[in-house]
Amino acid sequence: MPLVQIAGLPIDLVRQRMRSLRLTVYAGGRIRVSVPLQTPVATIEAFVQARRGWIEQQQQRFAAREPAPQLRYESGETVPYLGQDYELLVSPAAGRAGVLLRPESRQLRLSVPAGSTAAQREALLTAWYRQQIKQLLPALFAQWEPVVGRAAADWGVKQMRTRWGTCNIGARRVWLNLELIKRPLPCLEYVLVHELTHLHERLHNARFWGLMDQFMPDWRTHRAELNRVLLAPTAAPDAD
Template sequence: MFKEQIKYGNSTIEYYLDFANRKTLGIKVYPDKSVHVIAPNGTSKNKVSGKVYNKAAWILKQQDFFLSFHPITPPRKFVSGETHLYLGKQYRLKLISENKESVKLHGGSIIVYTKDKENKVHVETILKAWFKSKAEQHFNKLFDELVPLSKSFFKGTPTLRHRWMDKRWGSCSPKGEILLNTELIKTPKKCIEYVIIHELCHLAHLNHSAAFYELLNKLSPNWRKTKDELEKLMV
């Protein structure tokens, strides 16, 4: 199996290439966004790359679809010294024994004051509550700024909620209820904006059709670059 890549616009598509006793070339995009190509024995790599290039728009569309369902965050041990993301920046976690429990940002650190800093489950609970409160603050502000974009294609009043989710960044219902993954508070502001705009576009198109992407390109011309940054940041 070979690892190859092509350039398509501003995007780089990496793919795994294998050869087999078959008549046609097959391309599959998996939920982890990896691309696998199986070509007939004897097919030149140049011909394969040409075929992949011709399917590049479809491949990127599939990868974007899977991105909506697979936020990936590294496991954390909740001990002093490890790094945690907040609004796209890395902070060192610092645990301090204190009867009055709280969380504060100071310089390059997230400081957790807790009664029992050896209890990692409790530290995680405190920190997640802090992230949740910050998400409430930032998500609502960005949503209020961006929701007017939907006035031309949605007659209702969209609403926003957020909660921790394992399998998607966001979702949208036909009634205009948009749900964001609280995990997004760990990403840069522009990534949160991208996911909000992505879900607002679903108010017009509850799918990933060509019409959906036409609207997304109109409202967020640089969305692919932002999506790539989101993927790299959270892996």
Template sequence: MVENVKIIRKKIKNMYLVVNPDCSVVVKAPVHVSDEYINSFIKKKESWIKKHLENFESLNSKSVAKKYIDGELFKYLGNEYILKVYPSKKEYLEISDNFFNLYVLETNDFEKKKKIIEKFYRKRAEIELFEIFKSNYKVVTEKMPDFSVRKMKKRWGSCSFHKNKIILNERLIEKSKDCIEYVVFHELAHLRYPNHSKDFYNYLTELMPEWKVKKLKLNERH
């Protein structure tokens, strides 16, 4: 049974269940509904709740505050890199072997170091995620859908069926390429099936037979 579910009774007709990005679970129930009925409702939704909790936990796992100091670990395309900070008049970040080499005017300038690294991630995400998308979209459609990368709190990607547009979370740049491909195929499949029906998952399996393994890897916590 899912624990720590907040129950709110209101003057409403139907029961509502919400899993928030902070991993809190809230049930809004009509005033007259019994505790037994609410617990039964939560039990029936247990798999759905756990699925969404896992997704949010994975997204939040990278939200631990970074200090941007020597020795700190950063992920890029599924690999871990050790941060090394160097004083320099020219400010930039480069990857060399297993290191994130960060060059900055003031090595103790937290905001500047953060800005440089975030800018690096953003730029590389726009390049790498687009390349993976461009290499795979034709398995679903001849016409390339509109594509963009942005910060997303609740999901790894989204598909606007009517606008023929796909958006990927820029934080995917931290994940391995096969995980990124899974998200790409998942969103591409929504161009055929704008839902999570059985037909959608059957089609996703045609596109990527091993998608379940990739999804588990994507949501692993380290």
């Protein structure tokens, strides 16, 4: 979709059936404005102009983020786990492939068949990450659901390119991004609480953030840490 100039800024303008105007800034600085079908251009201009300072702030935040490293999953590289960096050791295995975490030496060993590809080593580590986060989450839900006063009917883990978490309010189903297993544990807790709070309030409005202050007073610190690393080239900030 071609960009249009609005308030002196290149904007990805989308007209669709909706009730209010919505503004999103993506990594790389792209700006998207979604508006109801018949919204006058003057109204859109005023809307963007009033939020120009916020737009620039978000663009600066994205520019300051650290890009995710490109790995070949070879010995000597560094891989993250719960906010800590571990030296990756790749060793040939005659039998079953596996992953061994060595916290005392800050090493993570991949035992893989000789001649394994980078994609195969990545798949092995990803499966291990998934296993670890799924082991952590039951206790975290049990800890935080009484604090929030809402319980998820179901939850799951999946790889998401643009969100740290989502909540299907009707089904009371929470999805958490597998990438959270790489970030410090309080970041995972922040997203979990964030999504559970949506079972009180659908929107990111004053009531929602007031509830977050009540349930997790230091949530801003965890969100800042979470957003320090770029999730994906097109990611928008924060959880959903």
